[in-house]
Amino acid sequence: MSNELKGKTAVVTGASSGIGRAIAERLGAAGVNVYLAGRTRSAMEDSQRQIETSGGKATIVEMDVRDVKQMQDLIQKAARDTGRLDIMVNNAGVSYPNTIADGDPQEWRVMLETNVLALLVGCQTAIRVMRERKSEGHIVNISSIAAQRSESGVYGATKHAVNCISSTLRKELEEDAIRIVNVMPGAIATNFARNFDPSFVQGFVQAAGAQIEVKRGERLPDEIMEKLQPAMKQLLSSPEDVAEAVLFAVTQPPSVNIAEIVVRPPKQMAL
Numbered sequence: 311m312s313n314e315l316k317g318k319t320a321v322v323t324g325a326s327s328g329i330g331r332a333i334a335e336r337l338g339a340a341g342v343n344v345y346l347a348g349r350t351r352s353a354m355e356d357s358q359r360q361i362e363t364s365g366g367k368a369t370i371v372e373m374d375v376r377d378v379k380q381m382q383d384l385i386q387k388a389a390r391d392t393g394r395l396d397i398m399v400n401n402a403g404v405s406y407p408n409t410i411a412d413g414d415p416q417e418w419r420v421m422l423e424t425n426v427l428a429l430l431v432g433c434q435t436a437i438r439v440m441r442e443r444k445s446e447g448h449i450v451n452i453s454s455i456a457a458q459r460s461e462s463g464v465y466g467a468t469k470h471a472v473n474c475i476s477s478t479l480r481k482e483l484e485e486d487a488i489r490i491v492n493v494m495p496g497a498i499a500t501n502f503a504r505n506f507d508p509s510f511v512q513g514f515v516q517a518a519g520a521q522i523e524v525k526r527g528e529r530l531p532d533e534i535m536e537k538l539q540p541a542m543k544q545l546l547s548s549p550e551d552v553a554e555a556v557l558f559a560v561t562q563p564p565s566v567n568i569a570e571i572v573v574r575p576p577k578q579m580a581l
Contacts (some may be wrong), residue, residue, distance in 0.1 A: 314561055316341030319392040321385055323375050323432060324402030326350035329452060329498060331357055333399055333556050338385030340557065342397065345388040347371045351565035355447060374419075375402045375428035385435040394443055396435035397560050400429040401452040407467040418464050425468035426475075437488060446487040448560040451476045452552075455496045455574060469494075480569060487564040493555060496574025498547050547575045 320337050324330035324350030328573040338344045338361030346354045351372050358368040371387070373380045389395040404424045406417035433449055453476070456462040457469035476492035483490060554574045559568040 312449050313341065315396075317343070318396035319343045319345070319388055319394050320397035320399065321347065321388050321395070321432075321436070322399040322401060323347045323381075323384075323428065323571075324452075325357065326353040329495060329549045329552045330399070331402060332402035332553040333450075334368070335360055336362050336550070336553035336557055337560075338362075338368055339364040341366055343367040343369075343392050345369045345371055345384065347373055347375065347384050348507070349374065355371065355423065375432075376423040376429075378431050379433040381428055382435045385439055389439045389443060394445060395439045395447060396445055398432060398440075398452065399450045399452070399556065400432040401450075402428055403452060403454075403468075407465060410464060410508065413464060421465055425465075426471045429472060430475060433475065435456050436459060437467045437479075437483070437486075440488050443485065444487075446564045448491055449479070450491045450493060450556055450559065453492055453494045455494050455572060457494060458572075476538040476570075479580070480567065488565045489559075489562070489564060491556070491568055492554065492570045493559075494570065494572045495552050496547060498549055498552060547573060 315337065318341075320334075322330050322334040322344060324338070325334040325344075327344035327350065330348065331346075331353065334344050335357050336345050340359075344361060344366060346357060347369055348354055349372065353368060354372075355369045359369055361368040369388075369391070371384050373384060375381055385395065402424055404421055406413070406421060408414065408417070427450055433451070436447070436449050439445075450473055453472040454466070454469040457473045459466060462469070470566045471496075473492060476490050480490040495581065507556035553575050555571045559571060562568055
């Protein structure tokens with residue numbers, strides 16, 4: 311394995327499950343000092359053990375990304391503790407897929423604060439820290455293929471915003487050694503769909519040969535998720551697929567900007 315990331319520092323939000331967890335573990339396996347930020351400590355402790363077993367370093371920060379000060383403190387802590395910041399992964403995201411006509415404004419607020427505001431604060435703080443440290447850094451924003459469709463609802467609107475933010479930052483940072491990577495996953499086997507209609511999720515669970523009652527808002531057990539993707543790989547990519555794409559992007563030199571990556575399964579679903 312290449313040692314080009316060994317000893318570098320990364321912050322990953324939404325690291326307690328799914329794509330964020332896979333990215334954190336993949337970076338840790340490459341020798342990165344990873345700061346895992348999320349709300350579920352037990353899941354992050356599992357990742358921490360895995361990263362440390364593979365020779366990396368991991369620090370857990372239990373937090374709410376919607377709190378601006380907590381986001382700023384997280385990134386500043388990583389840089390203060392390690393003396394550097396090389397990779398910032400704004401992954402935390404949430405979806406409530408109701409129609410606009412029937413939607414709950416409080417759910418809209420959660421999506422906007424998590425998917426857009428937290429990402430903005432993460433980008434801004436990381437840029438300031440990287441400039442202070444004169445880092446050759448990467449900021450990775452996890453968007454969605456929902457941003458490629460014009461009728462993808464409030465969730466899609468937040469991801470259109472992410473794409474716009476990433477493109478704007480790429481222009482702003484042309485004279486800096488900080489690259490902006492925008493990653494748009496398609497359907498991925500994660501607990502992201504926990505707020506979807508339970509009957510929709512139930513169909514996937516049954517297709518994977520599992521017998522479990524799906525309840526809105528509840529996470530599916532890890533053992534179900536592990537069975538789900540291999541059983542439906544034509545419709546679902548794995549979080550590790552996204553992690554490998556991120557690893558590729560952040561190992562490029564500052565002279566190369568992998569601006570956008572779409573990671574999706576062979577068959578596409580409208581998300």
